Amino acid sequence: MKKFIPSCCATALLFVGTLPVFAQKTSDQSTETKQNTTTMTANGTVKGTTDTINGKVESYDAGKSLKVSVPGKIITSKSFSLDSKDYTYNVVPNLKPGDWVAVTEKTDNKGHKSLTVKHSKAHSAPAS
Numbered sequence: 001m002k003k004f005i006p007s008c009c010a011t012a013l014l015f016v017g018t019l020p021v022f023a024q025k026t027s028d029q030s031t032e033t034k035q036n037t038t039t040m041t042a043n044g045t046v047k048g049t050t051d052t053i054n055g056k057v058e059s060y061d062a063g064k065s066l067k068v069s070v071p072g073k074i075i076t077s078k079s080f081s082l083d084s085k086d087y088t089y090n091v092v093p094n095l096k097p098g099d100w101v102a103v104t105e106k107t108d109n110k111g112h113k114s115l116t117v118k119h120s121k122a123h124s125a126p127a128s
Contacts, residue, residue: 030055
């Protein structure tokens, strides 16, 4: 019985020491934020929506399409068409799969949509 207790304690300490290995870093996770805005002006009410996704680029075809990982269990990625005439696009140069990006999709009160893709500051590579 005296040998059993130290063995259990050693096993418990070993197990607790390995828990951080199983925890996923929050900095490696994608996020999505949706925001609806309403502003009162002298000319009336101005409404707009903003949807921002921080995720990892899965695929990118310049001027055609972008696929980014998104949070959630059912849908794991979101695709964006980059060739619609109804949008204004602003995409950083040298974008490649594996890069962490912030994709912001805005709709103004007139229905005009814009899509901005920037390298994500939250997931930028550490300086060496």
